Amino acid sequence: MMLNTEPNLAAPDDFYEALIEMHRDLTPEESAAVNARLILLLANHIGDTEVLMQAMQRARAG
Amino acid sequence: MADVDYQSLVMPYRRSADQDRPEPARHPVVVVGAGPVGLTMAIDLAQRGVAVVVLDDDDRLSTGSRAICFSKRALEIWDRLGCGRRMADKGVRWNTGRVFFGDDEIYNFDLLPEAGHGFPAFVNLQQYYAEGYLLERTEDFPGIEIRWRNKVTGILPAADGAQLTIDTPDGSYDLDADWVIAADGSRSPLRAMMGLEAKGRVFRDRFLIADVRMTADFPSERWFWFDPPFHRNQSVLLHRQPDDVWRIDFQLGWDADPIAERQPERVLPRVRALLGPDAQFDLEWCSVYTFACQRMERFCHGRVVFVGDAAHGVSPFGARGANSGVQDVDNLGWKLALVLEGRAPESLIDSYGAEREYAADENILNSTRSTDFITPKSQMSRVFRDAVLDLARDCGFARRLVNSGRLSVPATLHGSSLNTPDIDAFAGAMVPGAVCADAPVIRDGRRGWFLENLGAGFTLLCFGEGPGDAVVVGRDLIDAEGLLARRYDARPGTCYLIRPDQHVAARWRRHDADLVAAAIDRAMGKPA
Secondary structure, X not given: OOOOOOOOOOOHHHXXXXXXXXOOOXXXXXXXXXXXXXXHHHHHHHOOHHHHHHHHHXXXXX | OOOOOHHHOOOOOOOOHHHXXXXXXXXXXXXXXXXXXXXXXXXXXXXXXXXXXXXXXXXXXXXXXXXXXXXXXXXXXXHHOOOHHHHHHHOEOOOEEEEEEOOEEEEEEEOOOOOOOOOOOEEEOOHHHHHHHHHHHHOOOOOEEEEXXXXXXXXXXXXXEEEEEEEEOOEEEEEEEEEEEEOOOOOOHHHHHOOOOEEEEEOOOOEEEEEEEOOOOOOOOEXXXXXXXXXXXXXXXXXXXXXXXXXXXXXXXXXXXXOHHHOHHHHHHHHHHHHOOOOOOEEEEEEEEOOEEEXXXXXXXXOEEEOHHHOEEOOOOOOOOHHHHHHHHHHHHHHHHHHHOOOOOOOHHHHHHHHHHHHHHHHHHHHHHHHHHHOXXXXXXXXXXXXXXXXXXXXXXXXXHOOOOXXXXXXXXXXXXXXXXXXXXXXXXXXXXXEOOOOEEEEOOEEEEHHHHOOOOOEEEEEOOOOOOOEEEOOOEEEOOXXXXXXXXXXXXXXXXXXXXXXXXXEEOOOOHHHHHHHHHHHOOOOO
């Protein structure tokens, strides 16, 4: 499977707001921990190694 | 029989007649190093009728427990060599592992080892017992001569062997060998003398091992702490050994002073912090160590062959050090014997290098991954490690990511030139290159194990029917629980060609003597 970079979020503005809200009042260290847990949870949900590798490459490329 | 105190044994230096000869004596095989790997090499060769001289620069066995986890495969190999059962019986077996993070136990697991194997997944046993039992086994073979306090100080490789210069309490002498097996450990002096190196990754971390003797009511379990309150920001491992000895492994960090940290006044408070203020214990042994994951580019250098830690090094997480060294020897023994008998070309030894370099890479990969999890080396690596541990409290997927050492399993030698590729369809794990799986069998009315029925040479295993010299399931053996057929995906007519080191060489759905003969030639490295 290919990494989907086309619009796929049902409610993009709601998602983005919730993402920022997730970090409210957290120290940078706490935020880093939350992000790491989020990545792990999402990675497991996706499951497909090929998609995950493509996403990591895309993220690293900036 | 009461156990010998192997740590206090001093093996006497004896002057050899070779030291008085005007010309150097010549031996077919000289093994350098009488550790677990060198001793195993000597027994394997002697059992195949090859005379062996073993040289060791010391006069003692292992001081301290050192390697303590011996895997199923090492026990199976030692069983083939006549001392595996004794090790398994003495060793401590465990199934439950507990993982702690900070103040809490975050989960525990049961190894639930697969039933129907002659040996457990692994046992905990002090290295001095393993070496002691091996040493006693060598005494059964007149063809093994161990020379203690014989330190190799020079090596001169040649096309047909090598000359060794050996230092003894009586001065030095020279010895010629057709083959030299370097089993002289991670700092291998032979490797250095030949201008060779092992390359890889050195981990900037230090660990303290403390062995304590106590009659505490800790169960036979493996406890692993990440960042515990009694040893903040580091990891700790508690493991049980025979004789009420417990191994405690403390991560110390790179800045720790290795000399100061092994002093009892520094060690005892650490142990007491773990065991509690009222614990009664004696400190048996302690050591501070570092490690590297590395290997030599090639294990074979003409007639000098490197095995065990001399050839490759791993972190201790996952028990892949001594266990992989024993598998090196398992791979090399039969090949060397065939070459010495003139039955196989000398190039067969190169396949030892190819196969075990491949296995070493697998071991290094696994042990490096464990090390990166246990001792994260960047801030973000630590953040992810802790996130995995946080989630592991109640998420099954995260428990699969926790890596405090993966179980040591033997490499399947995919792609080895000795394998005959399948021409028939098979399912399951017993592909060419795999180590044969064990299974319960009945032979002559007695219950036993399949692996005990494999011979010293090549074995043809047939299901249902087969030639007279084959091991035929249904004629020679009864597949007691049907596990043999299941593990080998066997149907009537299926046959497997099994190497002397119990790896699958080839398999077919029906027996064909010409194909078997060709596969044996291939597995012996003969040109097609």
